[in-house]
Amino acid sequence: MNAIISASALEGDLTGPTPPVVLDVRWQLGGPHLGGAYEEAHLPGAVFVDLDSELAGPAGPAGRHPLPDVEGFGSVMRAAGVSVDRDVVVYDGGQGWAAARAWWLLRWTGHPSVRVLDGGLAHWTGPLESGRPSPAPGDFVPAPGAVPLLDADGAAELARSGLLLDARAGERYRGEVEPIDPVGGHIPGAVSAPTTENVVEGGRLRPAGELTDRFAALGADGASRVGVYCGSGVSGAHQVLALAVAGIPAALYIGSWSEWSADTSRPVAKGAEPQ
Incomplete structure (x- = not known):
């Protein structure tokens, strides 16, 4: 199963005999809650899922967006109509980050068929709906561990023995600025690879x-x-x-820099080089 789907392909699927469950995961870092924008206009049948409260646990020592409670996540997904034998498509406003978070969580918890709408709502030209739908409950029961997950020690080890990519902006990796977390820099051995370079103008993934x-x-x-x-x-x-689109399996360090930098015992590297 491909990890992404085009707007035209999704429009066709939504009118087919077994349309996918669609999740709207619009979110903006530090910005306003986008539930109101969802109620005004969303893809047909799409159910809103809140990243901060439903795709993450409370912020704390484990990071700003730690894993959510697995049982609670399962309840949210079932209420949205997610079932194990039905395709799921997730989308956001266009950046793709929030949709990818939902995609990853569903994959990590064992859902076999999840795709991200390439380019998000910004590339959708089909019909839109308002209000909030009431889907039939799904039957999805999370089974964590279907894709690899890293903790801080695992990330440190992988930076030494394999390839650990830092997806943040280059200036944050180098430690020149740090607008959110307490310390700037990167995990020693990690390679700078800003995720913004994976997309073309307009937000779609590169081929x-x-x-x-x-x-x-x-x-x-x-x-x-x-x-x-x-x-x-x-x-x-x-x-x-x-990476999945490129055919490369990869593990995610979910706590990321917000967890790493909060622990003063962890080493911090600065500058353009991994070490």
């Missing part, structure tokens, strides 16, 4: 071949294990999505 070439240049040689982190496990999920 698979271009992504394969990009990650190969960064050290993804097909033999080394690959991991990703970001600020709090959101844009990093988008990097894992891009």
